[in-house]
Amino acid sequence: MPAVTVVFDQNTQALGPLQEAAYRLIGVAACQIEQADTSFTCTLHPQAGSAGDLEALRLRFLDIVTDENLRAKVSAETEGVRNVVLALAFGALARAQAAPQVEQGKGE
Amino acid sequence: MSKFAPLEAFAPSGAADLQLLPLRFERLSAGRYLVTNIVGDFLVLARDDLDRIAALDLRPGDGLYEKAFSRHLIAPKGRVGQLQLLALRLRSRMAFLREPTPLHLFVVTLRCEHSCPYCQVSRRSTDRGLYDMDESTAMRALNIALSAPPSSLKLEFQGGEPLLNFDLIKKIVLAAKERGPRRGKQLEFVITTNLALLTDSILAFCKDNGVLLSTSLDGPADLHNRNRPRPGGNSHELAVEGIRRAQEFLGRDRIGALMTTAEASLERPEEIIDEYVRLGLDGIFLRPLSPYGFAVKTKWIKGYDAARWLAFYRRGLRYILNLNKRGTHFPEFHAAMLMQRLLTDRPLGYVDLRSPSGAGLGALVYNYDGKVFASDEGRMLAEMGDRTFELGDVSADDYHSLVLSDRLVDLVGKSLTQCAPQCSSCAFEPHCGADPVYHHATQGDALGIKPLSDFCARQKGILALLIDLLDNSPDDAAVLRRWVAP
Numbered sequence: 001m002p003a004v005t006v007v008f009d010q011n012t013q014a015l016g017p018l019q020e021a022a023y024r025l026i027g028v029a030a031c032q033i034e035q036a037d038t039s040f041t042c043t044l045h046p047q048a049g050s051a052g053d054l055e056a057l058r059l060r061f062l063d064i065v066t067d068e069n070l071r072a073k074v075s076a077e078t079e080g081v082r083n084v085v086l087a088l089a090f091g092a093l094a095r096a097q098a099a100p101q102v103e104q105g106k107g108e
Numbered sequence: 109m110s111k112f113a114p115l116e117a118f119a120p121s122g123a124a125d126l127q128l129l130p131l132r133f134e135r136l137s138a139g140r141y142l143v144t145n146i147v148g149d150f151l152v153l154a155r156d157d158l159d160r161i162a163a164l165d166l167r168p169g170d171g172l173y174e175k176a177f178s179r180h181l182i183a184p185k186g187r188v189g190q191l192q193l194l195a196l197r198l199r200s201r202m203a204f205l206r207e208p209t210p211l212h213l214f215v216v217t218l219r220c221e222h223s224c225p226y227c228q229v230s231r232r233s234t235d236r237g238l239y240d241m242d243e244s245t246a247m248r249a250l251n252i253a254l255s256a257p258p259s260s261l262k263l264e265f266q267g268g269e270p271l272l273n274f275d276l277i278k279k280i281v282l283a284a285k286e287r288g289p290r291r292g293k294q295l296e297f298v299i300t301t302n303l304a305l306l307t308d309s310i311l312a313f314c315k316d317n318g319v320l321l322s323t324s325l326d327g328p329a330d331l332h333n334r335n336r337p338r339p340g341g342n343s344h345e346l347a348v349e350g351i352r353r354a355q356e357f358l359g360r361d362r363i364g365a366l367m368t369t370a371e372a373s374l375e376r377p378e379e380i381i382d383e384y385v386r387l388g389l390d391g392i393f394l395r396p397l398s399p400y401g402f403a404v405k406t407k408w409i410k411g412y413d414a415a416r417w418l419a420f421y422r423r424g425l426r427y428i429l430n431l432n433k434r435g436t437h438f439p440e441f442h443a444a445m446l447m448q449r450l451l452t453d454r455p456l457g458y459v460d461l462r463s464p465s466g467a468g469l470g471a472l473v474y475n476y477d478g479k480v481f482a483s484d485e486g487r488m489l490a491e492m493g494d495r496t497f498e499l500g501d502v503s504a505d506d507y508h509s510l511v512l513s514d515r516l517v518d519l520v521g522k523s524l525t526q527c528a529p530q531c532s533s534c535a536f537e538p539h540c541g542a543d544p545v546y547h548h549a550t551q552g553d554a555l556g557i558k559p560l561s562d563f564c565a566r567q568k569g570i571l572a573l574l575i576d577l578l579d580n581s582p583d584d585a586a587v588l589r590r591w592v593a594p
Contacts, residue, residue, distance in 0.1 A: 023530060023559065025559070063135070067133070070162055078130040078131070081127065081129055088191060089199040
């Protein structure tokens with residue numbers, strides 16, 4: 001069964017985006033990720049019936065990894081803001097839910 | 109001396125004064141990206157521009173800064189106004205959660221005189237005793253429905269063919285009208301019927317009690333009758349006659365129709381739409397087959413994949429947009445719903461396209477035998493032997509025990525798109541939804557493996573099409589905007 005291998009340097013590439021990219025590629029290729037001392041080796045096995053152009057598959061995987069790296073960066077940088085927005089949106093609901101119990105506690 | 113600081117004082121001087129807000133992006137084609145913020149405001153950008161936003165490489169006046177600012181992708185550091193606005197909008201978009209379970213479906217019989225090969229409910233043709241709901245079951249179900257929190261409830265009668273048990277529908281409607289107001293409920297009633305058994309006395313009852321009708325119409329006679337066989341081969345004739353009588357007797361807006369796309373429909377979207385226009389129906393919902401019941405058994409579900417259905421949808425929507433541009437107001441309802449999501453913050457609780465899922469939280473289904481299901485599709489699966497979505501029984505449960513059951517909480521929690529693999533980072537997610545029953549049925553997993561999901565492919569395909577029209581086709585965009593006018 002033909003496969004294509006892509007190697008990443010661990011100094012410049014995190015594992016998480018590779019796993020996300022492998023997930024997005026399900027249906028086109030199965031991706032096996034192996035970790036060595038300084039590298040991640042991704043072996044892409046095209047699914048039966050998908051186009052057999054291994055170079056196109058390699059480029060597509062690289063594109064997805066590039067997207068996933070940017071997603072990881074944006075997600076890390078905006079996590080705090082996202083939590084603030086969610087707290088502003090739904091924090092009052094949690095307070096409203098907690099309030100009756102507090103009142104009940106006071107009366108006892 | 110001026111009371112106000114000069115304009116420049118309000119403008120950030122560079123990246124150090126800006127913060128990135130949560131955003132998601134999706135590659136539409138080589139070099140073109142859809143970028144959305146936390147409430148789904150969107151931009152289509154080149155990769156370089158996306159990278160510049162992510163790096164905050166922006167300055168007021170450069171065009172991209174203004175685009176990113178207006179879509180709430182960036183904000184001045186330390187200002188909370190924009191965050192408060194996003195929070196308010198997010199809360200408004202999710203407000204459907206404050207009114208749980210507004211829809212209650214009564215499967216009053218599983219019997220039907222049609223024998224549709226794509227029937228998703230696995231109708232039966234015999235034995236009234238086995239497949240009709242009885243009165244005590246119906247009244248228990250009604251009690252549960254009237255216990256749901258919303259002040260407005262919709263009670264929908266389903267089958268099989270519900271008119272085969274019309275006496276029970278009458279009893280439920282009359283009892284609901286007596287009990288509902290005492291519990292502060294406004295009620296809406298809908299009968300989902302093929303209209304073949306419609307009589308003047310049924311119409312009179314519907315008129316007297318404000319009952320709406322919803323029917324099935326798959327297109328011109330040959331296509332409809334092929335999809336929906338019945339003794340006499342006259343399903344289309346009876347449906348058309350029933351639609352006309354209902355329009356005349358109840359009013360044009362008191363009857364609607366739904367179509368289902370069979371493989372034979374794929375090359376005929378224009379004829380199907382023309383049939384709806386000819387009959388004066390107020391729009392069309394271009395729907396694919398669902399993977400339940402006889403649609404699976406007869407293998408009709410394998411007749412086409414998501415790509416072929418999307419081609420059909422694109423062709424149909426193009427035809428509908430052109431009709432509208434010539435002056436006929438005729439929406440495609442799925443597109444209209446998505447436009448509401450894309451262009452407004454009005455909450456859209458449509459049970460099949462929301463997260464948390466509409467299963468149980470959007471609707472409860474009372475089956476003819478008293479079993480209660482989290483969704484209509486859940487009871488369809490049960491007829492196929494899979495009772496995963498059965499929540500309880502009207503004889504033993506009440507509203508709270510059903511909606512707070514471990515099974516439902518687990519199901520809804522498991523299927524949240526907000527934290528699902530791929531969905532959580534998908535730019536379409538704010539406009540999409542969870543469909544745990546579909547994914548359980550097709551993949552054996554309520555969450556679903558989205559890269560393999562036809563549901564995901566269809567939603568992304570339609571949303572990408574609509575966004576492209578909004579961005580690049582002003583005439584089409586004007587029509588689409590009219591469909592969401594309040």
